[in-house]
Amino acid sequence: MDPPPSIPVLLSMTEIPAHSLFRPPAPEPRRRPPDLFEFLSAARNNPLTSWTQAHFDEPIVMAKSVLGRVMVVNDPAAIRHVLVDNASNYRKDDLQRRVLAPGMADGLLTADGDEWRLQRRTLAPLFTPRTVQGFAPAMAEATGRMLRRWRRREGRIFDASLEMTRVTLDVLERTIFTKGPARDPDALGRAITRFFEAVGPIDPLDVFGAPDWVPRVGRIRARPALEYFAEVVMELIETRKALIASGEAPPRDLLTLLLEANDPETGRGLSDIAVQANVITFIGAGHETTANALSWSFYLLSQAPDLRERLEREADAHGDGETGLADLPFARAVVEEAMRLYPPVPFMSRQALADDRIAGYRVPRGTIVAVVPWVLHRHRRLWTEPDAFDPDRFLGERREAVDRYAYLPFGAGPRVCIGAAFSLQEAVIVLSGVARAARLDLVEGHQVTPLHRVTLRPEGGLPMRVRLRG
Numbered sequence: 438m439d440p441p442p443s444i445p446v447l448l449s450m451t452e453i454p455a456h457s458l459f460r461p462p463a464p465e466p467r468r469r470p471p472d473l474f475e476f477l478s479a480a481r482n483n484p485l486t487s488w489t490q491a492h493f494d495e496p497i498v499m500a501k502s503v504l505g506r507v508m509v510v511n512d513p514a515a516i517r518h519v520l521v522d523n524a525s526n527y528r529k530d531d532l533q534r535r536v537l538a539p540g541m542a543d544g545l546l547t548a549d550g551d552e553w554r555l556q557r558r559t560l561a562p563l564f565t566p567r568t569v570q571g572f573a574p575a576m577a578e579a580t581g582r583m584l585r586r587w588r589r590r591e592g593r594i595f596d597a598s599l600e601m602t603r604v605t606l607d608v609l610e611r612t613i614f615t616k617g618p619a620r621d622p623d624a625l626g627r628a629i630t631r632f633f634e635a636v637g638p639i640d641p642l643d644v645f646g647a648p649d650w651v652p653r654v655g656r657i658r659a660r661p662a663l664e665y666f667a668e669v670v671m672e673l674i675e676t677r678k679a680l681i682a683s684g685e686a687p688p689r690d691l692l693t694l695l696l697e698a699n700d701p702e703t704g705r706g707l708s709d710i711a712v713q714a715n716v717i718t719f720i721g722a723g724h725e726t727t728a729n730a731l732s733w734s735f736y737l738l739s740q741a742p743d744l745r746e747r748l749e750r751e752a753d754a755h756g757d758g759e760t761g762l763a764d765l766p767f768a769r770a771v772v773e774e775a776m777r778l779y780p781p782v783p784f785m786s787r788q789a790l791a792d793d794r795i796a797g798y799r800v801p802r803g804t805i806v807a808v809v810p811w812v813l814h815r816h817r818r819l820w821t822e823p824d825a826f827d828p829d830r831f832l833g834e835r836r837e838a839v840d841r842y843a844y845l846p847f848g849a850g851p852r853v854c855i856g857a858a859f860s861l862q863e864a865v866i867v868l869s870g871v872a873r874a875a876r877l878d879l880v881e882g883h884q885v886t887p888l889h890r891v892t893l894r895p896e897g898g899l900p901m902r903v904r905l906r907g
Contacts, residue, residue: 458825459740462885463815466490473503483896484784485811486891492812493823506804509898511816514844516797519787519806519851520842525871527787527806558724559707560715560855563691568667569858575611576863579604580870587903596898597735599879601728601867607692608863609724613716614687654702670716692716711838719856724891727860730846732899734775734868737826739879739901743871744771744828749906752872762862765869770828770836772864778826778848780810783893785848809812810845811893819843877901 457595471479479487492498496512509517519527553589561570569668583604674691687693695712699705707715738745751767762769784806793800800806815823819840821830829835847854871877879885880900888896 438757439489450483458827459737460824461737461740461826463824463887464488466493466898470500476503484888486805488809488812490512492809493815494817496800496818499798501761504805506801507807508798508800508804509807509812510795511809511811511819512796513819513840516632516704516808516813516842516845517800518795519808520848520852522686524852526755526790526793528790530786542664550732553760554734554825555700555703555705556711556715557851557855558702559700559823563694563698564855564859566858568694569862570611572859573866576608577868577870579607580867582607583867588905591903591905594880594900594902597901598732598899600893601735602724604867605724605728605731605863606720606725609852611642611690613691613719614677617662617688624627633786647727665709666717667713667722670713673716674712684849691719698840709887717856726854727863729779729781730772730776730860730864731896733779733869733893734771734864734900735877737775737778737901738771739877740858741826744826748872752869755869761899762865765865766832767828767863768869768872770831772861772868773831773844773846774826774828777814777830777844778824779887779893780814780846781892782846782848783811783889784809785845808845811889813843816843875904876904878904 464483464486467487470502471487476487489498492511497515498511500507500509510519512834519671533611557795561679583600619890675694677687677692681693681696692712695707714905738748748767748771751765757762786805789800789804789806794800795806806892813819817823820843829838830839842849847857847860878901883900886896887900888894
């Protein structure tokens with residue numbers, strides 16, 4: 438392995454705010470790399486506990502593990518090389534595909550090669566700024582519906598993470614399938630939670646590359662949730678297709694747009710299986726990441742009263758009317774900072790298809806190159822006060838100083854999250870709507886622990902008490 442050249446420190450030399458900053462909980466980095474049994478235990482219980490201090494200090498960390506040669510990259514220029522400049526040389530590695538494909542096979546998240554390119558071209562027009570902005574009223578309506586429910590529960594304790602699951606599912610039911618499933622609306626949320634809890638713990642069989650036909654405990658536990666997803670979504674597809682065939686004008690939601698979409702190059706539409714897989718992906722991955730970003734936002738604000746009051750002032754100034762992201766800069770900064778500290782997807786990896794060089798290192802074919810937002814977003818060379826909750830780092834000149842490839846809540850390059858604008862708009866609208874009407878306070882004595890289960894959740898939920906404002 439060749440020695441790397443010196444990599445400049447990209448730390449923005451801005452002043453640290455004078456006010457006291459809240460430092461939320463996070464696992465203490467290891468002093469040494471985990472051995473095999475420690476790694477398997479961490480992968481099974483909480484992968485966040487596997488990272489060492491070197492990962493948070495060094496731009497590049499190379500190691501050999503049970504997964505083979507692994508390169509963890511925290512240098513923005515090197516990340517750009519992997520995800521953008523030479524993206525064709527790096528594909529999703531087998532471990533990620535084994536974990537995600539059973540639930541989201543044939544969808545945009547796990548498809549590869551020509552099938553992925555077809556789906557990406559087909560789906561891109563569904564997420565134009567104009568289309569996404571058109572969903573803002575539905576997002577505001579879902580927020581209002583949640584707040585009306587809270588008015589009957591003032592002073593009570595509830596799991597805020599479940600409430601965020603409920604409101605984001607409500608948004609999807611108003612945008613992906615307008616009339617919603619003809620079933621218990623909360624059952625879908627419970628199924629999603631069971632799915633991520635089942636497939637989240639990494640099975641040693643997947644680590645060691647056992648064939649797919651070998652049974653996995655997580656897949657067996659996830660099967661009822663997956664079957665429920667498939668039934669609900671296929672019912673929606675068949676009902677919508679029948680409505681279209683009848684000549685009646687269908688709702689102009691994402692389900693209709695998916696069924697009508699055509700690849701601009703080939704004219705091909707999506708198969709029913711591909712439509713189903715993508716709706717499941719939007720429900721599972723899209724809803725889950727937004728719900729988690731909101732959960733972490735409310736938790737962080739509950740521990741920073743001065744910042745919560747600042748958010749409330751901004752929200753109050755805009756009343757209940759429709760607003761865009763430009764009208765709510767502090768709300769957006771809160772969400773972005775929450776996603777920095779607790780990135781919705783804390784781990785990404787690619788496998789080199791051919792030999793390459795990254796930041797002076799030789800990268801042999803087959804090397805797993807890991808881009809780890811959990812580590813990257815707290816890296817000592819890239820951020821001032823990296824462990825502190827400071828939304829101001831995403832405002833004004835400080836925001837402009839953040840390197841594009843030092844902050845990856847939605848990924849980057851050709852596989853950047855197609856729903857990023859949708860998710861961010863939704864989170865800001867919900868956050869501001871709640872700030873105008875209510876406050877959420879963490880139950881005293883509850884210890885919050887981030888848990889990596891494909892996405893990043895608060896372990897055991899987030900018990901909070903609601904208090905109405907005014």
